[in-house]
Amino acid sequence: MMTPNDYPAAFTTSRRIYRNKRVLRETLVGWLFVLPALLMYATFVLVPILLTIHYSLYRWNGVGPMTWVGMQNYVSVFQIPNLIGTISNAFWLVVWFSFIPVSLGLIVASVMHRVGTGRFGAIAQTVVFLPQVIALVAAGIIWGWLLALPGLVNQILRLVGLGAISRAWLGDFNWALPSVGVIGIWVLLGFCTVLLSTAMTKIDPAFYESARLDGANWLQEFIAITLPLLRYEIGVCLTVTVVNALAAFDIVYVATAGGPGNATAVPGLQIYILAFTQRSVGLASALAVILMVLVILVILPIQRLNREAAL
Amino acid sequence: MRVGRFELFAGRSLLVAMMAFTILPFFSIFLTALAPSNTLPRGFAYLKDPQWGNFLEAFKQAHMPELITSSTFLVLAIVPAALIISTLAGFGIGLLRISGANKLLLLFIFGMTIPFPGIIIPIYILERAVHLYNTRFALVLPLIALYMPFAVFWMRAHFVNMPGEITDAARVDGATTWALFWQIHVPLARAPITSLGILMSIWTWNHLLLALVLVEDPLKRTMAGALGAFQGHYANNVPLLCAGTLLILLPTLILFVLFQRQIITALLQGAVKG
Numbered sequence: 001m002m003t004p005n006d007y008p009a010a011f012t013t014s015r016r017i018y019r020n021k022r023v024l025r026e027t028l029v030g031w032l033f034v035l036p037a038l039l040m041y042a043t044f045v046l047v048p049i050l051l052t053i054h055y056s057l058y059r060w061n062g063v064g065p066m067t068w069v070g071m072q073n074y075v076s077v078f079q080i081p082n083l084i085g086t087i088s089n090a091f092w093l094v095v096w097f098s099f100i101p102v103s104l105g106l107i108v109a110s111v112m113h114r115v116g117t118g119r120f121g122a123i124a125q126t127v128v129f130l131p132q133v134i135a136l137v138a139a140g141i142i143w144g145w146l147l148a149l150p151g152l153v154n155q156i157l158r159l160v161g162l163g164a165i166s167r168a169w170l171g172d173f174n175w176a177l178p179s180v181g182v183i184g185i186w187v188l189l190g191f192c193t194v195l196l197s198t199a200m201t202k203i204d205p206a207f208y209e210s211a212r213l214d215g216a217n218w219l220q221e222f223i224a225i226t227l228p229l230l231r232y233e234i235g236v237c238l239t240v241t242v243v244n245a246l247a248a249f250d251i252v253y254v255a256t257a258g259g260p261g262n263a264t265a266v267p268g269l270q271i272y273i274l275a276f277t278q279r280s281v282g283l284a285s286a287l288a289v290i291l292m293v294l295v296i297l298v299i300l301p302i303q304r305l306n307r308e309a310a311l
Numbered sequence: 312m313r314v315g316r317f318e319l320f321a322g323r324s325l326l327v328a329m330m331a332f333t334i335l336p337f338f339s340i341f342l343t344a345l346a347p348s349n350t351l352p353r354g355f356a357y358l359k360d361p362q363w364g365n366f367l368e369a370f371k372q373a374h375m376p377e378l379i380t381s382s383t384f385l386v387l388a389i390v391p392a393a394l395i396i397s398t399l400a401g402f403g404i405g406l407l408r409i410s411g412a413n414k415l416l417l418l419f420i421f422g423m424t425i426p427f428p429g430i431i432i433p434i435y436i437l438e439r440a441v442h443l444y445n446t447r448f449a450l451v452l453p454l455i456a457l458y459m460p461f462a463v464f465w466m467r468a469h470f471v472n473m474p475g476e477i478t479d480a481a482r483v484d485g486a487t488t489w490a491l492f493w494q495i496h497v498p499l500a501r502a503p504i505t506s507l508g509i510l511m512s513i514w515t516w517n518h519l520l521l522a523l524v525l526v527e528d529p530l531k532r533t534m535a536g537a538l539g540a541f542q543g544h545y546a547n548n549v550p551l552l553c554a555g556t557l558l559i560l561l562p563t564l565i566l567f568v569l570f571q572r573q574i575i576t577a578l579l580q581g582a583v584k585g
Contacts, residue, residue: 026407026409026488027409027410029407029488030403030407030408030409030488031403031409032403033399033400033402033403033407033409033492034399034400034403034404034409034415036395036396036399036400037396037397037399037400037459037462037463038400038415040396040452040455040456040459041418041419041422041456041459041460041463043452043456044430044434044437044452044453044455044456044457045422045425045430045456045457045459045460046418046422047433048430048432048433048434048437049425049429049430051432051433051436051437052429052430052432052433055432055433062436108325108326108329111322111325111326112322112326114318114322115318115319115322115323115326116322116323116326120323120326124326124329124330125575126571126575127330127333127334128329128330128333129571129575130333130334130564130567131333132578133513133563133564133566133567133574134517134560134563134564135516135517135519135534135535135538135559135560135563136517136519136535137517137519137535137536137538137539137542138535138538138556138559138560141538141542141552141553141556142336142337142339142340142556143336145339145340145343145549145552145553146336146339146340151339152335152336152339186332186333186336189329190333191578191582193329194575194579195579195582195583198579232583233583236582236583237582240582243424243426246426247426247427247428247429249427249428249519249520250519250520250535253519253523253539254539254542267428268426268427268428268520269428271428271429271431271432272428272431272520272523272524275431275432275435276435276524281432284432285432288428288429288430288431288432289429291426291428291429292424292425292426292429295424295425295426296424299424
C-alpha cells in the first residue's frame, strides 16, 4: 500500500518512464523516415568506398583470385609516370577549372553588379548560366570541334592575323591540357559569375557609399569591401570548381580521351581505363582512394575559410 | 548606385563579350550541322544551301525515339523515388530532429565530396554479382543513391527552417507523425521538391560515367551516354555529329528556358547551402 508521501515520487518515476518511452518511440519513428535514404546511400556509396579501399590492397583482374599485395599498388601509383602524371594534370586543371573561373567570375560579377541592371542584367545572367545545364559530354563535343584545325578558334586567330599559331589544339602535346582547361572555364565561369553577383546584391550599399565618401576608387572598394564580405561565397565557388577539376571525367573522355599520349589524362579517366579496359582493378582502386583523399585534403582548408566567414 | 556613362559602356561591353563567348560555340555547331553531310566544313561559314535534312538524318541514325524513351524511363524511375526517400529523410533529420541528426547530416554531406570515379569499381562488381548489370534498372538504384547526399541535404535545409508552431499546432490536434508529414509538411514543401526534381532530371539526362560502365547498349543509356557512343561512330561526319549533339541538347535547353529562374536559384542555393 502506498503512503501519501510515496505517491509523488512514484508518480514522477512512472511519468519519466512514460516520457522515455515516448521519446524512444519518436526516435524510432524518426529513424524509420531516414532509413530508406540511408540504406541506399550506404549500399551504393559508403560500402563501395570501403570496398575500393579493400580492393586497393590486392592484385586482381576483377574475376579471378585476389592476391594480397599490401601497399604495393599505392607505391606503383607514385612510381609509374603515367599514373602520377594524372595527379599533376588534375592539379593543373584546378588552375583552369577553379582559380581562373573564380577570379574572372569575381571581376565580371562586380561589373554585372554595377551595370547589369534591369532586363539587360537578367538576360546576361541567363545566358552566361547556360553551359551549367547542358551535358558535359555535349560541351566536350562542341569544343572538340571548335578547337579542331578547321574550327572556329583557328578561324578567329587567322582573322586577327595570328594564323601562325593556329593548330589542332587538342592534339598538341603542350596545348591540349590548357585547351581542356578552356572548356572548363566555359562551363564554370557563368556559374561563378552569377553566384557571386547574386551575393553582391546582398551587400549593404551603405558600405560602398561611405567608402566613396572617403574617396575610394573601384579597386580599393573591391579589395576592402567586396572581397572580405564575399569570403563565404568565394569559398563555395572554390569548393564546387575544385571538385569539378579533380573529379573531371566527362569532358576529358569526350574531347581528348586523355591524349595526345597522356597529356590530358586525369585520375577519373585513368581509373576507368585501368579498371575496365586493362583489368587492373587493384591499381585502379589505389588511384581511386588517392583521388578521394586528395579531394578531401584540398576541400577541408577551403571549408575553414567558410566557417570563419560564417562567424 | 550612380554609374558613369563610360563605365556603363565599358561594363556592358564586357558583359556582351562574355555572352558572346558563351553563345558562339552553339552558333558554330548549329551552322556546322547545316553543312553538307560527310564534308569537313569551316567553323563559321556562310551556307548557300543549308541542309536541314541533317537533323532528320541524325534523328534516325542516333535512334532518337528509342533514346528518348530510354532516358525518359530512367528519369521516371529515378526522380520520383529519389524525391520520396530524400523528403522522408530530410523530414526526419530536419524536423523531427531525431537523436544523432547532426551526425547523420554530416554523413550525408561527406557524400557530396566523393568523386563518382572513386566508387565506380565496386558498384560495377556489385551489379554483376546481383545481375543488375546491363539491365533496365542498372542505372536506377546507384543514381538514386548518388543523389542522396545533395537531395537529403537540400530537403533538410527546407524542413529545418519551418516554424515550429505549425508542427506544435498539428500535434495538439492529435496528428500522428505520418499525418504531420504527409498532410501538412509535404504540401508546404512543394517548391523545394519541384526544384530538386528538375535538378535531378537534368542530372540524370546528362549523366555519363555510370551509363558508360553499367550499360553496354548505348540505346539503353542516358542521353549523355548515348551521345558519347554517337561521337565514336560519327567522328568523321562532323555535320551529322553536330546535328545529333544539338538534338540531344534540345530537351535540356527547353527545360532551362521554361524554368530558368527556378533552375538558376536551385543550383545557386544548392551550392551555397552546401
